[in-house]
Amino acid sequence: MNTKKKIRILAPATIANLVCGFDILGLAINHPQDEMYLEVSNEPGLRITHTDRYNLPTEPAKNVAGAALLALMEEYGDAGLGFDLTINKIIKPGSGLGSSAASSAGAVVGANYLLNNHFSKMDLVRFAMNGEKVASGVKHADNITPCIYGGVTLIRSIFPLDIVSLSAPPMYVTVVHPQIEVKTSDARQILRKEVQLKDAIKQWGNIAGLVAGFLQNDYELIGRSLEDVIIEPIRSILIPGFDDVKKLCKEAGALGGGISGSGPSVFMLSKEETTARAVEQIMKSVYDKIGVDYHVHVTTLNTEGVWVKEV
Amino acid sequence: MNTKKKIRILAPATIANLVCGFDILGLAINHPQDEMYLEVSNEPGLRITHTDRYNLPTEPAKNVAGAALLALMEEYGDAGLGFDLTINKIIKPGSGLGSSAASSAGAVVGANYLLNNHFSKMDLVRFAMNGEKVASGVKHADNITPCIYGGVTLIRSIFPLDIVSLSAPPMYVTVVHPQIEVKTSDARQILRKEVQLKDAIKQWGNIAGLVAGFLQNDYELIGRSLEDVIIEPIRSILIPGFDDVKKLCKEAGALGGGISGSGPSVFMLSKEETTARAVEQIMKSVYDKIGVDYHVHVTTLNTEGVWVKEV
Numbered sequence: 001m002n003t004k005k006k007i008r009i010l011a012p013a014t015i016a017n018l019v020c021g022f023d024i025l026g027l028a029i030n031h032p033q034d035e036m037y038l039e040v041s042n043e044p045g046l047r048i049t050h051t052d053r054y055n056l057p058t059e060p061a062k063n064v065a066g067a068a069l070l071a072l073m074e075e076y077g078d079a080g081l082g083f084d085l086t087i088n089k090i091i092k093p094g095s096g097l098g099s100s101a102a103s104s105a106g107a108v109v110g111a112n113y114l115l116n117n118h119f120s121k122m123d124l125v126r127f128a129m130n131g132e133k134v135a136s137g138v139k140h141a142d143n144i145t146p147c148i149y150g151g152v153t154l155i156r157s158i159f160p161l162d163i164v165s166l167s168a169p170p171m172y173v174t175v176v177h178p179q180i181e182v183k184t185s186d187a188r189q190i191l192r193k194e195v196q197l198k199d200a201i202k203q204w205g206n207i208a209g210l211v212a213g214f215l216q217n218d219y220e221l222i223g224r225s226l227e228d229v230i231i232e233p234i235r236s237i238l239i240p241g242f243d244d245v246k247k248l249c250k251e252a253g254a255l256g257g258g259i260s261g262s263g264p265s266v267f268m269l270s271k272e273e274t275t276a277r278a279v280e281q282i283m284k285s286v287y288d289k290i291g292v293d294y295h296v297h298v299t300t301l302n303t304e305g306v307w308v309k310e311v
Numbered sequence: 312m313n314t315k316k317k318i319r320i321l322a323p324a325t326i327a328n329l330v331c332g333f334d335i336l337g338l339a340i341n342h343p344q345d346e347m348y349l350e351v352s353n354e355p356g357l358r359i360t361h362t363d364r365y366n367l368p369t370e371p372a373k374n375v376a377g378a379a380l381l382a383l384m385e386e387y388g389d390a391g392l393g394f395d396l397t398i399n400k401i402i403k404p405g406s407g408l409g410s411s412a413a414s415s416a417g418a419v420v421g422a423n424y425l426l427n428n429h430f431s432k433m434d435l436v437r438f439a440m441n442g443e444k445v446a447s448g449v450k451h452a453d454n455i456t457p458c459i460y461g462g463v464t465l466i467r468s469i470f471p472l473d474i475v476s477l478s479a480p481p482m483y484v485t486v487v488h489p490q491i492e493v494k495t496s497d498a499r500q501i502l503r504k505e506v507q508l509k510d511a512i513k514q515w516g517n518i519a520g521l522v523a524g525f526l527q528n529d530y531e532l533i534g535r536s537l538e539d540v541i542i543e544p545i546r547s548i549l550i551p552g553f554d555d556v557k558k559l560c561k562e563a564g565a566l567g568g569g570i571s572g573s574g575p576s577v578f579m580l581s582k583e584e585t586t587a588r589a590v591e592q593i594m595k596s597v598y599d600k601i602g603v604d605y606h607v608h609v610t611t612l613n614t615e616g617v618w619v620k621e622v
Contacts, residue, residue: 024516156520157513162535164523193508200511200541202468204518205335209467211519212475215526224473230511 005114006039010307011106012150013091014098015173015267016142019226019258020206024155026098026146028302029173032090034102036065037311038110041082046070052089061134068104068131072111075127076118083111092295095177096261101143104131109148109306122163124148136184143261150305152214169217171255171301172276176245176283177265179293182238187262190234199229219255219271226256226269239264241286248286249279273298316425317350321618322417323461324402325409326484326578327453330537330569331517335466337409339457339613340484343401345413347376348622349421352393357381363400372445379415379442383422386438387429394422403606406488407572412454415442420459420617433474435459447495454572461616463525480528482566482612483587487556487594488576490604493549498573501545510540530566530582537567537580550575552597559597560590584609 010033018025041047048058048066060066065087073081085107091099108124119127125148129139141161145153149165156162209225212218236242236259249268250256253275257268266283270276276298287294321344329336352358359369359377371377376398384392396418402410419435430438436459440450452472456464460476467473520536523529547553547570560579561567564586568579577594581587587609598605 021515021519023512024519154516154519154523156516156532156536162520164520164532166523191508194505195508195511197502197504197506197541200506200514201334203511204332204515205465205467207515208332208335208465208518208522209473209475211522212465212477212526215523221467221475225467230508 006037006311007110007113007308008311009036009038009106009110010034011036011102011109011147012302012305014101014143014146015260016098016146017231017259017261018152018210019228019232019256020203020210022228022231023142025152025207025210026142027152027168028146028150028305029175029299030302031297031299032097034090034099034106035088036103036106036110037086038107038114039084040114041084044080044082046073046082047084049084049086050089051086054089054093056087056089056093063103064100064131064135065103065107067134068128069107069111071127071130072108072119072124075123076115092177094181096182096259096263096265097175097177098143098147098261100132100135101128101147104128105144105147106306107131110308113308121148122161125161125163146305148305151301151303154211166211166214168214168301169219172270172273172298173267173300174249174254174270174276174279174283174296174298175260175265175267176287176294176296178239178241178287179295180240180264182263184262187235187238190238191231192234195230202229222269223255226258228258232258235259235263239266240292241290242266244286245283248282252278252282254279317348317622318421318424318619319622320347320349320417320421321345322347322413322420322458323613323616325412325454325457326571327409328542328570328572329463329521330539330543330567331514331521333539333542334451334453336463336518336521337453337457338463338479339461339616340486340610341613342608342610343408345401345410345417346399347414347417347421348397349418349425350395351425352395355391355393357384357393358395360395360397361400362397365400365404367398367400367404374414375411375442375446376414376418378445379439380418380422382438382441383419383430383435386434387426403488405492407493407570407574407576408486408488409454409458409572411443411446412439412458415439416455416458417617418442421619424619432459433472436472436474457616459616462612462614465522477522477525479525479612480530483581483584483609484578484611485560485565485581485587485590485594485607485609486571486576486578487598487605487607489550489552489598490606491551491575493574495573498546498549501549502542503545506541513540533580534566537569539569543569546570546574550577551603552601553577555597556594559593563589563593565590
C-alpha cells in the first residue's frame, strides 16, 4: 500500500429502475456528482468528516460511506489500516438520484485505489451494498452498480450478484427534482405484490427492446421500449406533474423517460442536446405552473463511473 | 411479375417462448424444415395440394399456408393473380416446433419472391399471422417471425407489431419431441393470470441477460439467463421426463433450454457439437427409461429464415 496518497473522488448520480427495468437496469449521469477526499492514516480505523449542509451521521457504522468502507476494511484484513474520509455531499439525499449509493460507491472505489486495486469491481459493489443497507434497510445494488461501472448496467440477479455492463450510444439526460418528499419505503409499499401476466409480458418485451436498443445504438428502439406498464402507473401518483412532464417532453422529441429510482426526480433521455434543452424548459414550466419548487439540469450519460485523482 | 417461375421453398422449424422469453423471443433451427413448391398460374386464385401424410385441409381459407397466402393476395390487389401450392409437411403438427408457422411463413415468403419482393418482411409476418389464426385461433407471431427473419428474434410488441432481429453466436440445438399430445389451448389455460412481482422481476432480469448474452456473444451469460421462473414450472408438469432432461443436460454442459413453444418438444442449447451430442444421448435415455416414444435430433441455429430457389 502507498501510505503517502490522498485522493479526490467524484461519484456520479445514478438513475435506477430505468423505466421498464425496475430493480434491474440503471445508468450513471455526469451531473450532479458527490465529492470526497480520502487519505490513508497512520491511525487505524476510519474517521469521517462532512463539509456539507446535510448533518449526516459521522459515526462510521451509521454513515453509508462508512458502512461500505468498514466492510471493505474488514475483508482486507489489516488491523493497522486507517482512513480519513471527508464528504462533500452534492447529490441531495432523498432526490431519487442515488445519493447514498454515490457515498458508498465513491468511498470503496477510492479506498480500492489506495489499496492498489486489491478488489474487483464486483467486490466493491458487494461492500457498497452495506452502505445501502444503512440508508434504506435493503442491500440493493441498482444505484451502486452504475455508479461504480459507469454507463448502463444490468443486474441480472442480486443473489448471486450478476452484473452486466451494457454499451449504449451517447445520450443527453434531463433531470428535474421537484422539491417534495417521496419515501423509498412508501414508494415500495404502494406497489402491488402481484401483477397481470399480460402486463408482465409487455414489460419484458420492452426490457428486451431496451437492452437491444442500447447494445445496437438504436435510438428509435430505445424510445419505443421506454414504457413501464407496471410500476410507473402506481408510483407516478406520488409525483405531481408527472403525466404532463412525460407527455409534453415526448411530444418535444425526448426518447422517453420516467421516475428516477423511487422518485421524486423525473428524467428524460434525448438524442440531441437541443431536445434535452427543450425538455428542460418544459419541466420548468410544468413545475412553475403547479407551484412546486424544483431543480432541473441537463447532463449526459456518465461512462466512467467513480472518478479518482491523487491530490 | 415473372409468370414463368416455379420455386422450391424450405421453411425452418422454430422455437418460440425461448425459456424466460415467453411470448417475445424465438429462434429458427436448421432441422426439420417444411418443403413446399409454389408456382404462378394463369388461373386466378389459389390451389393447394399436400404430398405428406397429415391429411391437412386443402381448402385455402382453412389451410394455414392458404390463409396466409390469401391475405397477401388480397393486399396485392391483382384479381388475375393465381398460385399453385404443393406442401410436403415435414415438421410434425403439434410438436411445438412451429409447424403451422413454417407453412404460413414459407408460403408468403415464396409468393413475395415471385412478386419481386413487393412486400417487406414485416408485411409478410402480418400476412402469415392469418395462418396462425387458422391453426390456433390466435394471431401470434412468435414462430412466424424467426421463421421469416432467421436467427433469434424479439417481438417487442404485437399490437403494433415491433420486430427486432438479434444477432447471436453460433449454437447447437438439440431437440427431443416426445410423442405425446399437449394442446396449445391446454398449455395456455393452465397458466396463472397473475404472477408475483418478485418473480416477474427475476424473469425480466433473465430476459435482459439473455438479450445481452446473444448480442455480446457471451455464452456464459446466455447460460445463466436461460431460466424461467414463471411459465416453465407450470407447463413442464404436462411433459413427462422434463425435469430429468433439463437437470442431466445442464450437468452435461448444455447452456440451458426448456419447453419449445407450448411443448411437448424440449430443446437444449449448446456451445459445442460434442455437448449437443451428449445431450441427445441423455434425452434418448430419459425417454427410453420412462417408455415414451420420441424423435430427437441435433441441429444448429438457422440464420437465414425461409429459403427459396427457382426450379
